[in-house]
Amino acid sequence: MKITPMEQFEIRPLVPLHIGHYDVSFTNQSLWMFIVVAAVGAFLTFASSKRALVPSRMQSMAEISYEFVANMINSSAGEAGLRFFPLVFTIFMFVLCANFFGLLPGSFTVTSQIAVTFALASLVILTVIVTGFLEHGIGFLKLFVPKAPLLLLFLLVPIEIISFLTRPISLSVRLFANMLAGHTMLKVFAFFVIALGGAGGLLAPLSIAPMFLIIAITALELLVAFLQAYVFAVLTCIYLNEALHLHDHH
Amino acid sequence: MDVAAAKMIGAGLACIALVGAGIGIGNVFGSYLSGALRNPGAAASQTTNLLLGFALCEATGLFGLVIALIILFT
Numbered sequence: 001m002k003i004t005p006m007e008q009f010e011i012r013p014l015v016p017l018h019i020g021h022y023d024v025s026f027t028n029q030s031l032w033m034f035i036v037v038a039a040v041g042a043f044l045t046f047a048s049s050k051r052a053l054v055p056s057r058m059q060s061m062a063e064i065s066y067e068f069v070a071n072m073i074n075s076s077a078g079e080a081g082l083r084f085f086p087l088v089f090t091i092f093m094f095v096l097c098a099n100f101f102g103l104l105p106g107s108f109t110v111t112s113q114i115a116v117t118f119a120l121a122s123l124v125i126l127t128v129i130v131t132g133f134l135e136h137g138i139g140f141l142k143l144f145v146p147k148a149p150l151l152l153l154f155l156l157v158p159i160e161i162i163s164f165l166t167r168p169i170s171l172s173v174r175l176f177a178n179m180l181a182g183h184t185m186l187k188v189f190a191f192f193v194i195a196l197g198g199a200g201g202l203l204a205p206l207s208i209a210p211m212f213l214i215i216a217i218t219a220l221e222l223l224v225a226f227l228q229a230y231v232f233a234v235l236t237c238i239y240l241n242e243a244l245h246l247h248d249h250h
Numbered sequence: 251m252d253v254a255a256a257k258m259i260g261a262g263l264a265c266i267a268l269v270g271a272g273i274g275i276g277n278v279f280g281s282y283l284s285g286a287l288r289n290p291g292a293a294a295s296q297t298t299n300l301l302l303g304f305a306l307c308e309a310t311g312l313f314g315l316v317i318a319l320i321i322l323f324t
Contacts, residue, residue, distance in 0.1 A: 075298075170309070177312035180319075231305040234298070 267314020
């Protein structure tokens with residue numbers, strides 16, 4: 001039996017479609033992105049449709065997620081950051097649901113594709129740059145000049161610029177690599193179970209051990225799925241805070 | 251040396267990134283725990299920073315994985 005832990009990340013076209021030289025097929029990737037967006041939309045619409053004074057369970061879940069993100073923005077970017085609530089909330093809910101849906105057996109993990117995470121990260125960084133220039137004009141470039149003696153600035157300014165330019169890469173690779181590593185690990189342990197069970201004899205009962213490990217890893221993956229969505233949203237807030245307030249704290 | 255063999259060795263060497271990630275994660279949680287035991291009152295307010303630090307540390311190890319994948323599959 002061939003071990004193929006990377007097969008789960010393969011993008012297959014469901015409805016082949018070509019425009020000119022470009023392949024714009026409707027793939028399993030697009031299908032699961034639609035499912036994620038539809039699930040988030042349906043959940044929030046359904047949960048907030050009644051709007052009772054004493055919230056039902058569904059309404060509480062929607063309210064908790066709203067307050068969670070609002071508090072996160074308020075504590076890391078201040079009052080001014082609340083303008084960006086729709087952006088941060090959308091990104092958080094999308095990444096969170098994509099991560100959780102990816103853990104369902106037989107599903108496809110949208111966030112395990114660098115194309116998706118890099119698109120999200122570049123959206124964040126472009127928002128930061130546009131906001132920074134709108135707020136401070138050309139003074140936004142002061143972000144790259146920390147308070148330091150003149151001689152040190154020759155060293156510090158290039159470092160600041162490089163660290164700013166690597167942000168979209170680190171932001172996207174963090175999410176993508178976490179999802180990729182977690183799901184690969186689950187598949188590798190799943191193959192241990194099959195291989196040990198198929199070996200027969202004394203080895204077959206041993207296949208229970210990796211199975212329990214899979215359960216434990218799945219629990220860890222649930223934590224990681226939430227944590228990575230949270231980290232993505234918090235870092236978005238921190239970057240927005242720098243664009244809004246430059247180096248001084250709010 | 252054969253290029254395929256060198257690639258395998260290089261991908262294995264990229265796993266050394268896990269040393270740093272391990273030290274980092276241990277440091278994050280160890281420091282949090284020692285701080286939290288000294289001042290339990292302030293512990294709850296620092297869980298955000300704890301999780302942020304954990305995620306940032308863990309990610310550096312995963313960059314090693316990405317390098318290994320780039321070496322293996324390009």
